[in-house]
Amino acid sequence: MTTEIASLVITPLTTAVGSAVRGVDLATLSDPDFEKIRSALFNRCMLVFPDQALDDASLLKFAGRWGEIMVTPMLTYLEGYPGILRVRNRGKDNTPTEYWHADSPYLERPPALSILAARELPTTGGDTMWCNQYLAYDALSDGMKSFLDGKRVKYSGAKMAKRTGHDGEVPYTYHPAVRTHPETGRKALFIGNEELTPSFEGMTEEESRPLLDFLYQQSPNPDRMYRHQWRPGDVVMWDNRCAMHYAVHDYGEEPRFMHRVTIAGERPF
Ligand SMILES: O=C(O)CCC(=O)C(=O)O
Ligand SMILES: [Fe+2]
Secondary structure, three states: OOOOOOOOEEEEOOOOOOEEEEOOOHHHOOHHHHHHHHHHHHHHOEEEEOOOOOOHHHHHHHHHOOOOEEOOOOOOOOOOOOOOEEEEOOOOOOOOOOOOEOOOOOOOOOOOEEEEEEEEOOOOOOOEEEEEHHHHHHOOOHHHHHHHOOOEEEEEOHHHHHHHOOOOOOOEEEEEOEEEOOOOOOEEEOOOOOOOOOOEOOOOHHHHHHHHHHHHHHOOOHHHEEEEOOOOOOEEEEEOOOEEEEEOOOOOOOOOEEEEEEEOOOOOO
């Protein structure tokens, strides 16, 4: 009698970004498989793991293998599972995620990685998109690359503070507009929209806006992204140091629940 043991298969999702990882159970992942998945993540910027049965305890355990599980100020976490954020449908007018962004970039040390496990999905819609910020940087001219070299951008948490009703101090900081990934050594464009990144350091908002808008708008080119249609059992993770993401809100009032864990990162350099 033979027993078939499924083995790890990693396949690209688009040429630009993302891979699907099959043949593994994230709750019982071996160390060699973890290492293969780790390098796939850093090179592909996001991974999809279909057909997982990862409960909240196993989600936290899996997340802990990547580094320190972090909690972000201004956000509220799932009771009994510190570190798990319940992402829910807040209505199209209130959604804090329907725009291209990296997670919590206004922190001194923004999360390196984010993991999202599908818990309840709308009948149709509610896709999430990712784009590759290595490629966005590579596409710039040499002149633009040298202009951006050493430039820092102001990152503000004002929008998140307003959305979450936070009345303490609004976090803000400065980060390089081009960051170097600590694992791959590759450079990635690191910018946000007008609310997240109002200006370059040492420049006015009026001076900064046209260039920041250009950089922001050309980042998620259709040939640099992947759009994920969620299925029950999906777990997706991404690297905020080389990808931005965008949650499409096209499912009205239907319930949509995701459980998210973020892993601490270094100060961008
Ligand atoms: O709901 C989603 O698909 C992603 C939301 C998001 O931006 C996040 O969880 O960081
Ligand atoms: Fe996000």
